[in-house]
Amino acid sequence: MSALGELATMAKTRRRGGVKEKHPDNKPALAFMLPWLLGLLGITLLPMIASLYLSFTDYSLLAAPRWIGLQNFVDMFHDARLMSSLKVTLIYVVVGVPLQLALALALAVLLNEGLKGLSFYRSIFYLPSLLGGSVAIAILWRQMFGTGGLVNQFLGMLGLTNLPGWISDPSTALGTIILLHVWTFGSPMIIFLAGLRQIPQMYYEAAAVDGATRWSRFLRITLPLLTPIIFFNLVLQVINAFQSFTQAFVVSGGTGGPSDSTLFYTLYLYQKGFTQFDMGYASAMAWLLLVIVALFTAVNFLVSKFWVFYDD
């Protein structure tokens, strides 16, 4: 091989090496990511772009969309029900998510320890989540928190009187839905449990040798090593809570009542799109929601640098 040829190959490898240092795995990544890429381009992205387009139109679903520019977005800022639904949703996110996660984490830790009958408790605690947003739950919830419901019968036995119908009173309805949300803590609990099982046992063994107490083991080992999972749950639960729909829909019969006190953002969006035939406006609402959720998620990611520990 000539010296020139050798030089050329050297240059090539150096250049390649430069790329490699930064993105050494482009080729295998493409192979691994192929299904996702196909799904994104073929299934997910188009409807998203379409909904973005529709947010600038007057679209009834029943007739072709008509371009109206920013009108939907302008209208949104004068829409009192939209603002109130945003408020309801924010309260739900800020109160419901931390409560549910704390409960899920506490029970996951409790259920991860050597207690007899653990799998039994795990199953029981997961049951409400299995029932999910089914019609049966809505009926039951109304029966429990109704004016003459079980909760009031119980409180009545404690001597309390003048009790409200928790679901039908505008001042307590949102609270009961948050409670319903917290009660279905099974899903984050399962994820926490899975995370707990992934913590290498050797850490605990070492700690036991050092004579660490239960509490300090939790603080020093469990919590830090679980942070990626806590972070995952936090991010996803926030995203989900912003889009919370089913619980309010089934409990309020789709109205978001009483007096709009359980009118969640997505419920209002659904009403606009499907029952008031204004899918253009609903799409605009969806993109406003996306911006809000994206901001919350971005903050979550930024803050995570300070408290989430990865092994890499």
Add this chain to the structure above:
Amino acid sequence: MTDQLTTPAPSAVTTPAPAPANASTLRRRRTRRVGPVVRHAILIIASLVMIYPLLWMVVSSLRPNSEIFRNPGLLPIRFNVENYVNGWHALAQPFSHYLLNSTFLVLGCVVGNVIACSLTAYAFARLRFWGRNIAFAVMLMTLMLPIHVVIVPQYIMFSQTGWVNTMLPLILPKFLATDAFFVFLMVQFIRGIPKELDEAARIDGCGHFRIFFRVIMPLMTPAIATTVIFTFMWMWNDFFGSLIYLTTPDNFTVPLALRAFLDSQGTSDWGAMFAMSVLSLVPLFIVFLFGQRFLIRGFATTGIK
């Protein structure tokens, strides 16, 4: 190893080490003996609160229709299996038909999610490639639009391909990793697996696919179990997507069939609805019971020390 599976208690942590019986260990032993009792008590009370709705559903499913709403309590318990018989035969097809449809749908989705999401997650967690952060952000963004605005354009797409009234629009996306929830979940789990393990494998001459199948997959069993359980549960209960895409009763899934018992304006068959709801919970519960054995199979038990 199998032993450890069923008894997750790490022996070093909870069982007291054989130590001289001095006063302090005695005291500690007593609190240990009291501890479980208190904890069991708390757990049992909590269990009752958690399980009440299911009990109510089961009890109601055994009552005649006229009694269900006249009696809010659990007692008296009756054993009237009429609702089960009626509900099974009340619809266009025997209820087993809908259970089978749901099973088919759910199995397709589970397989799709496990394969596609884990492949994608491996790339996000372990590979360094061009555009990774942007791709990840885009993936998260796909989670942020409510289904109600995306479903109409998506329906139009699938209706062009002629797939409406088949399960394809519900199953195919799972094979293309569109469930970003599980991708993200698996990314977090893979990042928790020590990198030294892959590097050791690489030194042994393994490529990415072998590392993925031989090292990562076995170590992320809890994440896969979670994915299986959640996909099963969500698709088993899925209403909106199934409603839009499945139009004739012979393709209906369980949630669609259950709605047929109810009519907010007119006559509903609550007993049959509760009875069939209870029945449809059985597969779900079995999957959970089975799945949770894998859920607890983590590092603690895979013998990596």
Add this chain to the structure above:
Amino acid sequence: MPTRRQALGLSLTVPALWGLAACGPNQSSSSSGGGGAGSLRFMWWGNAIRDDLTRKAIDAYKDVQPDLTISGEPADWSGYWDKLATQVAGGDMPEVIQMDEKYLSEYGNRGALLELADAGLDTSDFEDTSVKAGEVPDKGLLAINAGVNTPVLLANPAVFEKAGVDLPDDTTWTWDDLIDRATRITEKSAKGVYGIQQIGLVQATFQVYMRQFGKDQYATDGAGFSAEDAEEFFAYAQKLQDTKASPGASLAVEEAGQSVDQSMFSTGKTAMQVAWSNQVVAFDAAAGGDVRVLRMPSMTGRAADAQLWYKASMYFAVAAKASDPKQAVAFVDWLVNSPDAGKQLLAERGVPANLEVRKAIEGDLTESDRKAVDFIEDIAGELGETPVITPQGGGEFEDILKRCGEDLLFGRQDAKAAGKALLDQLTSAISV
């Protein structure tokens, strides 16, 4: 034509979404649902009973048209509308659909529905007023009455008797009379039993009340009532609450969201309930079989002033761009005109509007069915004018009424404010 151009622009950039803009309303494509020559899709909402009866009717149509395959597509009420709108958007509208008065002009005014009179639908055996219920202004007969409906007041004699209160004479009673009886029932019954549900949250009562003022829910050019009219209605609702004729705010709101079986009336906790005549069977079954069907009270004490009317409990309609409109119309014609179809469907969708069919099925009706049929025939001579069809956007009215009513009952606003809010919100909903 800006729409066309935008449609084109979209179709060029995003080919897969072509259908979104280009199809517009309902081109029933044969690409899905097993369409094609010799087949129809028929979608309806209902429950297991209706699904079963309708399937039998579809089977019976095989004797008429052996080559035609009809795919029946049932759904529940709320799912039905999500599904239908999505299918229309995708150009996949079923050829034959069930339609509700609330959404008739939404679909009709946007050109989704076929004019049936021109298409050859026979309505000669129908009562005039029940055909009119399907006529959309400027568009013609877009849907045909599948069952006659009228607002009724149901009474449970057992609860009356226990309280020692007589059943009213419904040809002479007034709204004050209603409050008076209801109040006495509440007073003399066990704790937790009331005279009547809070009817201030119920659309049917609102409409009856407005009609008795000589107004209506809608006029041809918008809302048919004034803020003062609505205020009077809410004042009556407030009075029901204050006199304890009806349960308190919490219970009243709970009640407004209940299904038939869960309602206080069905469980013996109220003596009276406002309903539609096609619900008589359900309430009768749930409340123990002795339910009486009464006229709504009037302001003057004369039955003719109650201003009742025939509504369609639901309609059948045909897609404007059905692939084979003749087949579809022929099927609908058979559904509403043939005694054979009537024998399958019975009065489950409401009392048949076709008088011949009504006669033919008389022998097959249950006692509960009979109550509804008798009532509808009894009031035939007392009817007021046929109301204007709900305009586009009017489907929201019930939600608006509930919202304003809830604010009133919980003391968040007085009757005057509620009346004004109702009118304002309705006006903005229908001015889209």
